[in-house]
Amino acid sequence: MSERTPSQWEELAAADPAHSTWYVERFRTMAAEGKDIFGEARLVDAMLGRGGRVLDAGCGPGRLGGYLHEAGHVVVGVDVDPVLIAAAEEDYPGPTWLVGDLAELDLPGRGVKADFDVIVCAGNVMTFLAPSxxxxxxxxxxxxxxxxxRVVVGFGADRGYDFSQFLTDAATAxxxxxxxxxxWDLRPFTDESQFLVAVFSRAVV
Incomplete structure (x- = not known):
């Protein structure tokens, strides 16, 4: 069995044990100041009828999954960082929060049906993955x-993952x-765009 490749997020957390806690407190502070931290979730909510099944992939401390749960959806959140999952459980009770590696995703093996209406991967998660x-x-x-x-993925340019390569990888997958x-507020993508939100469906074979 090959050795598991850690994500870049895990490498950051290993190098700085306070990093994950800083990240949690950053969003708690933003929420306490009344800042909008749910824009991505509103887009996902608009794609669903009530009671939709949502996978929050790379859920972090739960801000999107928590919002979508309150909006009436069934939410499962997965993140590799146990500190972030603990914060999600504390701040946003209701969804199913799981520690897990997205590269080894097997929710049926953990008793969760694999029939999501939307899988959302926000917060630059794709750029924190190990490239391999x-x-x-x-x-x-x-x-x-x-x-x-449908799958909805968003991340910024100049973070080590070229948009064209990402779209090629998605097609291969x-x-x-x-x-x-x-x-995330629906502005069209152009060749000059510095952020990409891509919506996918499963390719017809």
């Missing part, structure tokens, strides 16, 4: 979609791009 695991993560998303499900945006 990117296609495996995207393929895992495809496996966990329901028949009409069995995902077909339906829509490209430059922001």
């Amino acid at each position: 695991t990117r296609e495996a993560v995207l393929a895992g998303f495809a496996r966990h979609l329901g028949p009409a499900g 069995g995902l077909a791009v339906d829509l490209r945006l430059s922001t």
Whole structure:
């Protein structure tokens, strides 16, 4: 069995044990100051009827999954960092929060149905993955979609993962791009865009 490749997030947390706690407190402070930390979740909510099944992939401390749960959806959140999952459980009770590696995603093996209506991967999560695991993560998303499900991924430019390479990797993983945006508030994507929000469905074979 090959040795597991740690994500870049795990390497950051190993180098600085206070990093994950800083990240949790950053969003708690923003929420306490009344700042909008739920924009990505509003887009996902607009894609669903009530009671939709959502996988928050790389959920961090739970801000998106928590919002979507309150909006009436069934939410499962997965993150590799146990500190972030503990914060999600504390701040946003209700969803199912799981510690797990997105590169080895197997929710049916943990008693969770793989039939999500939307899988959302926000917060630059794709750029924190070990590069060698990117296609495996995207393929895992495809496996966990329901028949009409969609994957929504957002991340910024100049973070080590070229947009064109990402779209190629997604196609290789069995995902077909339906829509490209430059922001979570629905602005169109252009060649000059410094952020990509891509919506995929499972490719027809």
